[in-house]
Structure formats: C-alpha cells, structure tokens
Amino acid sequence: MTITRMRYLLSNIKLYRSEDSIIVGAYNLVDLTNSSGLEYDPEIKIPSGSYDSLSFTFGFDSIDNLQSYPDLNTVNWNWPTLLGGGYHFMQYEGKFIDNDGLEQPYAYHMGTARKAENVFEQNYFNVTFKNLDFKNGDANIEIQMNIAEWFKDPYTWDLNTYSTPLMPNYDAQKLMNANGRNVFSLGKIDQ
Amino acid sequence: MKNILSISSIIFALLLISCNEDNEERVYNPTPYELEIPEVFQNRIIAPLIPSDNTLTVEGIALGKKLFYDPMLSANGTQSCSSCHKLENSFTDTNRFSIGIDGEAGTRNAMPIFNLAWNFNETFFWDGRAVSLENQAEEPVTNPIEMHNTWKAAINSLQQDDNYPDLFFDAFGTSQISMELVTKAISQFERTIISANSKFDQAILGNASLSPSEVSGYEIFMAEDKGDCFHCHGSINNPLWTDNLFNNNGIDSVFTDIGLEKTTGNTYDRGKFKTPSLRNLKFTAPYMHDGRFNTIEEVIDHYSEGLKFSSTIDPLMKSAYKGGVHLTDEEKSDLKAFLLTLSDDSFIINQSFYEN
Numbered sequence: 001m002t003i004t005r006m007r008y009l010l011s012n013i014k015l016y017r018s019e020d021s022i023i024v025g026a027y028n029l030v031d032l033t034n035s036s037g038l039e040y041d042p043e044i045k046i047p048s049g050s051y052d053s054l055s056f057t058f059g060f061d062s063i064d065n066l067q068s069y070p071d072l073n074t075v076n077w078n079w080p081t082l083l084g085g086g087y088h089f090m091q092y093e094g095k096f097i098d099n100d101g102l103e104q105p106y107a108y109h110m111g112t113a114r115k116a117e118n119v120f121e122q123n124y125f126n127v128t129f130k131n132l133d134f135k136n137g138d139a140n141i142e143i144q145m146n147i148a149e150w151f152k153d154p155y156t157w158d159l160n161t162y163s164t165p166l167m168p169n170y171d172a173q174k175l176m177n178a179n180g181r182n183v184f185s186l187g188k189i190d191q
Numbered sequence: 192m193k194n195i196l197s198i199s200s201i202i203f204a205l206l207l208i209s210c211n212e213d214n215e216e217r218v219y220n221p222t223p224y225e226l227e228i229p230e231v232f233q234n235r236i237i238a239p240l241i242p243s244d245n246t247l248t249v250e251g252i253a254l255g256k257k258l259f260y261d262p263m264l265s266a267n268g269t270q271s272c273s274s275c276h277k278l279e280n281s282f283t284d285t286n287r288f289s290i291g292i293d294g295e296a297g298t299r300n301a302m303p304i305f306n307l308a309w310n311f312n313e314t315f316f317w318d319g320r321a322v323s324l325e326n327q328a329e330e331p332v333t334n335p336i337e338m339h340n341t342w343k344a345a346i347n348s349l350q351q352d353d354n355y356p357d358l359f360f361d362a363f364g365t366s367q368i369s370m371e372l373v374t375k376a377i378s379q380f381e382r383t384i385i386s387a388n389s390k391f392d393q394a395i396l397g398n399a400s401l402s403p404s405e406v407s408g409y410e411i412f413m414a415e416d417k418g419d420c421f422h423c424h425g426s427i428n429n430p431l432w433t434d435n436l437f438n439n440n441g442i443d444s445v446f447t448d449i450g451l452e453k454t455t456g457n458t459y460d461r462g463k464f465k466t467p468s469l470r471n472l473k474f475t476a477p478y479m480h481d482g483r484f485n486t487i488e489e490v491i492d493h494y495s496e497g498l499k500f501s502s503t504i505d506p507l508m509k510s511a512y513k514g515g516v517h518l519t520d521e522e523k524s525d526l527k528a529f530l531l532t533l534s535d536d537s538f539i540i541n542q543s544f545y546e547n
Binding site: 004005068070071073074075076078080081082091093094095102103104105106107109164165166167168 | 234415416422426431434459509511
C-alpha cells in the first residue's frame with residue numbers, strides 16, 4: 001500500500017480551564033505532501049493561567065462549513081454542493097493491491113455525508129484531550145495522528161470494498177467518521 | 192599615440208557628460224500600478240502574488256510589453272515571446288510544437304499565459320523547472336531550439352537601441368540593462384494578463400445563465416464517480432481552474448518525457464506535468480504537454496476510456512485498467528458544453544495586451 005497524498009483539516013481549536021474556554025485558532029489545513037500546516041501558531045495571545053483540556057474539530061462543524069475560506073478554495077479543498085457542499089475534511093490517497101493482484105487507486109476523501117438526494121448528514125467529529133497539564137508560555141503541544149487507525153477501529157477497512165469513489169458513498173463516509181475517533185493522541189508537551 | 196589616447200579620453204568624457212545630462216533631465220519617478228482583482232476572484236481566492244522586489248509600475252509593465260513583442264531578444268531578430276505566445280490563442284501556439292529561429296521544433300506545447308500572478312506555487316513550465324515568473328523568462332532567450340541567443344548579445348542589442356536605455360531608466364532607475372531587469376519587466380507585463388470574463392464567470396456573478404446541458408456538464412465535472420475534474424481543476428469556488436500542481440493523468444504507460452522527475456530527480460514524479468487551467472480551451476488547442484490531442488472531444492475521450500496505467504498515475508484516475516469511467520455520449524457532450532463556458536472571448540481581443 002502506498003500513500004501519495006494526505007491532507008486534513010482541523011478547526012475550532014480550543015483550550016479549557018475551570019469553566020472557561022478560549023478559541024486559539026479557527027482552522028488549520030495540514031498537508032503532508034508539502035509538509036505545510038504541521039506546526040500551528042495560535043492566532044491570539046493565550047491568557048496566562050493553567051489549562052486542563054484541549055479540543056478541536058476534525059473538519060468543520062455545520063456552521064463553519066457554510067463559510068467561504070479563500071485560502072482553502074485556492075487549494076481546491078471544496079466539497080461538491082451536490083454532496084452537501086462546504087469543504088473536504090480529509091484527502092488520503094494512494095494505491096493498494098486488490099484481490100486480483102492489480103495495483104488500484106484508493107481515495108479516502110471525507111466530508112459531509114449525503115444520505116439521499118438533498119439529504120445530508122454532518123460528518124465532523126470533536127476530539128478532546130483531558131487532564132492536560134499545561135501552563136501557557138512558550139509551549140509546544142504535540143498532537144499525533146496514527147494514520148493506520150483510519151483503517152482499523154472499529155471497522156476493519158477492506159479497500160476491495162471501499163476504495164474510490166467514496167465521496168458520494170454514505171456508508172463509507174459514516175465508517176470514516178467512526179474510525180476517525182481513535183486516530184489522534186496527545187504527544188509531548190514542551191514548556 | 193599619446194594624442195589619440197587623449198582624444199579618445201576626451202570623447203569618452205564627453206559621452207559621460209552627455210549621459211549625465213540626459214539622466215538629469217529624466218527623473219526616475221515610476222508610477223505604482225495596482226493590479227485590478229476581478230470581481231469573480233474577490234473573496235473566492237487569495238490575493239495575487241507580487242514579489243516585493245518587483246512591484247508593478249506603469250513604466251515597468253509598458254517596458255515588459257514592448258520586450259514581449261520585440262524580436263530583438265532572439266539571435267537573428269526574427270522571434271519574440273509573442274511569436275509562440277499569441278494573444279488570439281490565449282497566448283499559446285496553435286502548433287503542436289513551436290518552431291524556433293533555426294527551424295527546429297520543441298518537444299512540448301507552448302503554455303498559455305494568463306492569471307499567472309495567481310500561481311501561488313511559483314513553479315513554471317510543464318515540468319516546474321523555473322521557480323518564479325522572472326526565472327521562467329530567462330530560458331527561452333537562450334534555448335537553442337527557441338530564440339537561440341545569448342543574454343550578453345540580447346542585452347547588447349537592447350543597450351544599443353535608441354529607446355530602451357531610457358525606458359529601463361524610467362522603469363528601474365538605471366539605463367544599464369541586465370537580464371535581471373529584462374525578465375523583471377516581462378514578468379510585470381505578464382502579471383497584468385488576467386482572464387476573468389467567461390460566460391461561467393458572468394454566471395457566478397449572476398449576469399448570465401447556463402443552459403441545462405452546461406449545468407449538467409458542471410455536475411459531471413464535480414462528481415467523483417463521473418468526471419472528477421474538480422480535484423485538480425478547481426470549481427465555482429476556485430475559478431482559476433487549476434491547482435497549479437503536477438500530476439500524471441494517465442496519458443502514457445511508458446514515458447519518453449519524464450516531466451517533473453527531470454526537475455526533482457524523484458522517480459515518484461515520473462510522467463507528472465503541470466495541471467493547465469481549463470480557462471480559454473476554445474483558443475488553446477492542441478492539448479496536453481505535448482499537444483497530442485487536437486480537440487476537446489479527444490481530451491474527454493482520454494479521461495473517459497483512454498487512461499493508461501503506470502506506477503505514478505494519479506489515484507484520482509479511476510478504473511485505469513479499463514481505460515476510465517466510460518462516460519456516455521450525452522455526458523461527454525454536456526461536459527464539453529460546460530468546459531466551453533470557461534472561455535473568455537473578451538480576453539483575446541483585450542486592447543491592453545496588444546502590441547503598441
């Protein structure tokens with residue numbers, strides 16, 4: 001199996017402290033193809049204090065997905081209107097060897113799920129890391145993504161069944177959403 | 192001997208004085224030029240890229256245009272940029288391969304010129320070997336199968352000209368011409384070459400309506416299980432109609448021209464070529480990096496049933512083992528109808544791009 005492209009979008013990046021939260025960033029597109037977006041500097045100065053949780057949305061929630069983002073349009077990140085519009089959440093592409101021994105493409109593209117014509121389901125999910133021990137200052141919080149997990153848990157992905165096209169495939173979209181819940185973990189916090 | 196020397200010294204000194212006097216009369220005061228962002232680009236895509244060391248000026252753009260149309264840049268004075276980049280063809284060549292000054296043909300189709308200030312990756316040529324517009328403009332002058340000149344000779348010709356030294360002074364504050372300033376001026380002109388007035392642009396702005404066939408064609412363009420063109424070629428949200436990246440679109444299984452690999456040295460880049468914009472297809476035939484297809488129908492047939500597998504073929508080229516997704520005749524016809532709405536008839540008669 002090969003991976004030739006991996007891009008994904010995180011949004012609504014928040015830090016929490018006792019009954020208070022601050023949004024530190026609107027969105028960040030990570031593109032492993034050209035190593036952009038791997039580091040993210042908050043758009044605001046974070047108020048001093050201790051924070052105990054961090055959360056973000058994988059993709060855009062229903063409100064943010066309605067906005068227009070020229071930088072994302074420019075890199076062709078849009079999701080077709082007939083599939084619910086807005087933006088891709090992820091593009092994960094490459095090739096695999098199918099059951100007949102042939103090298104075939106897969107395009108694990110995630111976004112809004114179309115259940116039927118003009119019937120759409122939101123497909124983003126939120127990721128929260130609790131028990132964070134973080135005091136602001138010059139800190140670096142590492143978020144890790146295990147890209148194998150997208151194919152593993154809870155649904156063991158069979159590329160012979162789901163390779164491409166997956167964007168209009170409702171079942172595939174919901175399975176991506178389910179499998180995405182365990183791909184992220186908290187790495188090192190340098191401070 | 193001594194007399195001759197002193198006479199030539201005097202002449203030289205006089206020349207210097209006259210030059211100085213001339214420059215004292217000419218004041219370097221270039222007029223900044225603000226690129227007008229087309230309405231259809233505003234709020235959809237990010238602002239164009241203008242390098243801080245080559246900001247646009249009225250004088251620089253005018254000089255660039257003069258140079259673009261001037262055969263003086265070629266070794267025998269017969270060929271200009273515009274010989275192969277013709278306005279009526281959206282600044283490309285109807286020949287599959289352009290013919291250089293010695294009658295030799297190249298191996299790739301000339302690329303059209305428009306909206307280049309929105310090429311945010313700043314890689315130019317089919318194989319991305321130039322890293323800025325200025326850098327791109329260096330090569331055709333010396334390429335042996337194009338203008339076949341040397342920069343030294345080209346600069347010398349310009350420097351001897353009656354007008355150019357003053358025009359360079361007006362644009363850049365020096366009448367000492369250099370390759371750097373020539374390519375800067377040409378790039379300034381090229382950045383003003385904007386196309387954003389197609390039927391589809393007008394439809395986006397609410398000033399035109401598409402036919403049912405054109406609408407259906409756009410839906411095929413946007414459908415992953417049909418045309419799936421939008422991942423690389425943009426959409427209503429990115430009316431550049433290109434991602435400015437490099438892909439292997441399945442036109443060969445064995446490569447005589449390895450494309451991007453030649454630039455990067457990476458075998459994973461074999462057979463990848465720049466995604467061209469789909470804007471102005473009406474004027475830019477033939478198509479593909481080697482101009483192998485003469486019609487839009489042939490291009491659509493290629494993606495529909497002519498795909499050839501290779502190890503670097505893009506994963507978005509589906510069903511390559513059976514040639515593609517096999518669109519119906521009606522789907523092909525609708526797709527073509529939509530593609531033609533991206534052509535901008537006003538662009539190819541835009542007076543500001545004509546030779547003065």
